[in-house]
Amino acid sequence: MTTPAHRIQRGVSLYSYQEEFFLRTMTLEDCVRAAAECGALGIEIIPEQSIPGYPQLTEEFLQTWHGWMAQYGTHPAATDLFLDTKRHPGRWLTLEEQVASVRQDVDIAVRLGAPVVRAIINTPPEVMEAAAPYAEEAGVRLLLEVHAPFHYEHPWVLQHLEVMYRTGSPALGLMPDMGTYVRRFPRVVSDRALRDGAKPELVDLIVSTYDDHGDTHALMDVVNYRGGGPVEFGLARQATHYIWSEPKAMLEHMGLIGHVQAKFYEMTDEGVEYSIPYDEIVPVLIEGGFAGHLSSEYEGNRHVQDAFPVDSVEQVRRQHAMFARLLGETTGEDA
């Protein structure tokens, strides 16, 4: 198999190890090491998750952080910002406060050494526009995460694209979350609903409606007509949150795409993601000349933790074995 030349780098968002980090069975250093061990050298970090005391970063922490990067051969790939527009009860952050919040996260990215900042999907386009010069000066790209159920034709994303194309700011761009390419319903989610007591025939209805990419508009209603209750309604609601469209839609905006969040729910024993067709996605990224990180976002833990041990490290390892294969890297096994 020959794979075209490409400049895609592999990475991991430490979001992927949330189960173990939450339960304190892995430290932050353990997370960095785990990523490095599967050859994912780009580290994406959510400061509000991983760094107690955020938004303060101590010199000691920074020294440790950069020390790990050197020690494990990793490099900071991205940070993820949140925009807490509802920080204060009863009032919204002003535009100025929102921009200040983004600037603060740009500063943090600079100190951590990350060239990219994920702007969460609720970041308004005018905040992106106002923060762009600051990010540009800081040498950091501010990338809007295009998260399900959004897509490139959605009015909200179109408003962002208008800002990006009009200003032409090199600091602005997109960060697609591959949760926008869920071709079939994640079975870890439907299996969980079954364990929670959902009626199998209603689970089938929901899953097959999703898998047929049919009309989920009134799915909740139909589940109700068929005798569903809260568990089935929850599953039906999930089905309206996932979306599928052709990954080729990224090609049109590839110039803006600086980082990809490789959301996944389950890497099977066969080494493929159950619901997201990475074997179609990765070739699109190669074709488009994508030169950023393909950064793991494991999100299956919440769906299996009730009944099974969560092994995020193994799940990420499997995803990167798949990426190495799809990216044409010569692995030890092949040699």
Added chain:
Amino acid sequence: MTTPAHRIQRGVSLYSYQEEFFLRTMTLEDCVRAAAECGALGIEIIPEQSIPGYPQLTEEFLQTWHGWMAQYGTHPAATDLFLDTKRHPGRWLTLEEQVASVRQDVDIAVRLGAPVVRAIINTPPEVMEAAAPYAEEAGVRLLLEVHAPFHYEHPWVLQHLEVMYRTGSPALGLMPDMGTYVRRFPRVVSDRALRDGAKPELVDLIVSTYDDHGDTHALMDVVNYRGGGPVEFGLARQATHYIWSEPKAMLEHMGLIGHVQAKFYEMTDEGVEYSIPYDEIVPVLIEGGFAGHLSSEYEGNRHVQDAFPVDSVEQVRRQHAMFARLLGETTGEDA
């Protein structure tokens, strides 16, 4: 103007006078008379709304009812059934109980003299199939109300169509609700939200997203990103309940369509429905050879009652003036 020959009859569902009937400012007889006075001679009745003591019908009531029909020159056009699958707490009606419920409503339709029964959208296809022979024997058609957000390609409706085409039962058919052809957002609904304190720019966003027939998938999210609260969320939810598609879609199934519910929200001073293009719908019904009732369902009262006097009689009168015009009836005014 010449209008093609047609066999469409005009009618009113007494649902239209719900405000006045609820408040006891109109009696049931007043409702029948009001319909007759606008030339809508087909009376659609919701027994559970209009007949205290349902499901019992006294001989005295029946005599009065048929007396009104004779007195006002009206005739029963349809009854509307509900299927209370959750009648008992903690358990669902069995299939047998559901069929028995439908049969009971068929009996009531027969006693009231109505040739058509509206089957509510939550009626399962297997209940329709099981009740069809009974309805056929009773000489009554059981018509599934195709209500927003359902349409003829929706899996739920497809299951019903499968039963209808497979059994070929003359007792089964469809009753489209014209709330499935809402081309633009009803302004009585958005005006109410403004009176309830919704931010004008968010009302504009919701209305224009609907009117552009854009993606309402994440509309609630965007309204949140833009600072919306409960009133705006309620309006966004409304926007996902209305639907628009081409009325011509009815042509394919016209053989099954035995009655049409002419849902409306506002007849303007200019004599048109603000949001539903009846000037496109009526020609489709004529073209398809529709021979049932076009039966008013006024539903604007709930959106104006907080601030304005409700005049359902005038609203229905205006709708029928419009229908008379679109159906090419010679009116006194033209003569």
Added chain:
Amino acid sequence: MFDQYIVCEEGFRAHEDGRPGGVVEVRMPYYRGLALSMVEAVDLVLDGRPVPADRTTFTVHGHTYGFDQLPHTTDDRWEMGERAQLAFTTDEPLAPGEHDVAVSVRLRISYMPVPGGGRDSKRLTLAGA
């Protein structure tokens, strides 16, 4: 759709027999009648204090029920627009004059995935006892 009509402006009165508490008349916020088994709650908050359901009774067209009886009552109905009497017992007699009366109705409507019903509150003047 009829939330604003739930609490009737008329008929708010103390018990005739002098027991502490009274009666408020209420209508169902729905466009048809329902068997009582589908009336899940008619909750009363009087002057800001919730009145427990077991201190209220519910009367439609002369038939009185406790709220523990409603779930099993499939052969009687709260008709569309009908004024039902929600009778309640309080510790102290109601003071003459104005009171805040808030009523929330929860209905089990089969075609809806979420509970139906609605809420209303009005400031009512106690009718002369």
Added chain:
Amino acid sequence: MFDQYIVCEEGFRAHEDGRPGGVVEVRMPYYRGLALSMVEAVDLVLDGRPVPADRTTFTVHGHTYGFDQLPHTTDDRWEMGERAQLAFTTDEPLAPGEHDVAVSVRLRISYMPVPGGGRDSKRLTLAGA
């Protein structure tokens, strides 16, 4: 996503100073930390009885707050996975042995139109006082 981890199995204890009531350790069901101003409620139900919020206090990394203080506290955070101490006062001292502890956390998460958070309940044994 972390509902089942809200109530910590360890650390459920009576007050050391003998006041009636005790402490339960709780974690936030969310994948990041939040400023305390966005923690809208941490409601405790003990053996089926709700404990009013004004009889509880909330401690993160040694800083103790009343729930009336949280809305204004934007400069301290409940970190991801951090065990906070929810201290509560009861009328009677807690009986030794097992208790039902139910905690519901409500969070104001800006990108969500509905409240975030979650709930958990566990049967916990009171640590020897």
